[in-house]
Amino acid sequence: MDRRKFLKVSSIFGATPLFAKNDNRLFFKFPKKPFEYYHLKSKNSKFKVMLIGGIHGNEMGAYKAADLLINSDIEKGELLIIPRSNFTSILADVRGYNGDMNRKFAYISKKDPDYHYVELLKSAILEYRPDVLISMHDGYGFSIRNKRAWGQSVVIDELRYKNFNLFSEANFVKNHANIYLPYKLGLINTKTFTSHIHDEQKKALTGWCLEHGIKAFCIEASKQLPTLSEKVKTHLTMLREFFKLYDVKIKDMDEMIKNPKKFMDDSTPVVELKINSRIYKYRADKKIKVPKGSEIVIKSINGPRGSFAVPIGVNLNWTSFHARYLTIGIKNDFEKKFKIKIRS
Ligand SMILES: [Zn+2]
Structure with missing residues (x-):
């Protein structure tokens, strides 16, 4: 404490x-x-896709975009969505109320207030064993303008990890999403396992997933986008490209990207x-x-x-x-x- x-x-x-x-x-x-997860499954699904939002509590574009898909009709494919992995931090609107949750996947103390949630998240991933996991974030700045910024990017831990060609999928998503996005995306390779520049990424969710044989990517909107809608649009535009690779079809996905506000429930509890x-x-x-x-x-x-x-x-x-x-x-x-x- x-x-x-x-x-x-x-x-x-x-x-x-x-x-x-x-x-x-x-x-x-x-x-x-609560720790909530939502399973959407169509009659014909080839791949399992897992979406993780809200590991960082002040990244609202990420968790609101994940949340928005929960109400959608899935016509093809399969999704497991955990929109609010770190609800305490979301409610506090801070990155990590109990420290950075995205540094707790390799090791977490049983006394850590996040312990229960990190363990639930890990066991959900290991039980579901998705074909791909996407960790959703809103990063600082704009990666194409500033080498140290993470905002507006697709992040991979390595170009290749074992039999996963992370670069080719990330590059496909970046290039295709950029056709539609006013704020362009960059591609960041943290070289988590082959250099020491980003050693901390070994403790992060995507690094942990790769080490457990689960293909994982991180997508980042920018915290500096002018509105929440713009952040949600960035996430959904990237996801739409991932969905093409994993044969997922969401009814109204284009409409959601055009006008995310229309799909958000703003009613008072x-x-x-x-x-x-x-x-x-x-x-x-x-x-x-x-x-x-x-x-x-x-x-x-x-x-809501x-x-x-x-x-x-x-x-x-x-x-x-x-x-x-x-x-x-x-x-x-x-x-x-x-x-x-x-x-x-
Ligand atoms: Zn983040």
Whole structure:
């Protein structure tokens, strides 16, 4: 645990994960963050394609693009989509709330708050054994203009890895996607296994996949694209080219690329709180006063995928704690929807 964060929380709220009887403070219980995966399968599928979004929480183009495909009709092929691999970081809108998750695939401590999610992700990959895995990111800048930037690129760990010709597929995707993209893509080879320039990539998801015999690529939109729609479009345009290679056909894919906003659900979630033994529903800002020592449980959050409740100013890894007062933020991924302020 980040000690600084803990101290800050204790001094402001007197919050503690321990349960004490006859405590005058309020007791809060939040749901565990879900790890969701979605399987889309048509009647005729030759290849299995796996899409991983949200390893980095502040890369919204990546996880929103992965999420968008979940509602689509698949006419050919097969997809397994994990849009929000690191939901805690998505809700915090930071790269890694508990450190960089994309450095934890070779080794992760059991005490790491990300442990559960990294292990779920690894076992999903090993059980599904896709023909190809695509790790989706929004990188900094524009790779064709700046050698050190990762934004707008297809990234490979090596030109070739064992019997995988990574370069030829990545180059096909880059060249064909560039026909449609206003911000052109570059191709980055990190030479993960043949040089020491990017040793850290051995700990990343794609490096781990290759070492486990799974072909993997990384695709990056740019964080500096002007709008979320532009980022989503970049991802979907790259995926459309990968889908050609792996015989996947999505109904309305072109329409989705043209106007991703039309396919996004922006509705406000409804949250159900159980305060002591009664259930209350909220769908907009609210201030509530409760008796001392009350127990407040977040029972459900009903809204578009990515909707969740977060305790503001409290460690997001905690699921239960005491506090004298609390503001609960209702969010859809990075986006704040409304707040419930609770005090006794
Ligand atoms: Zn990233």
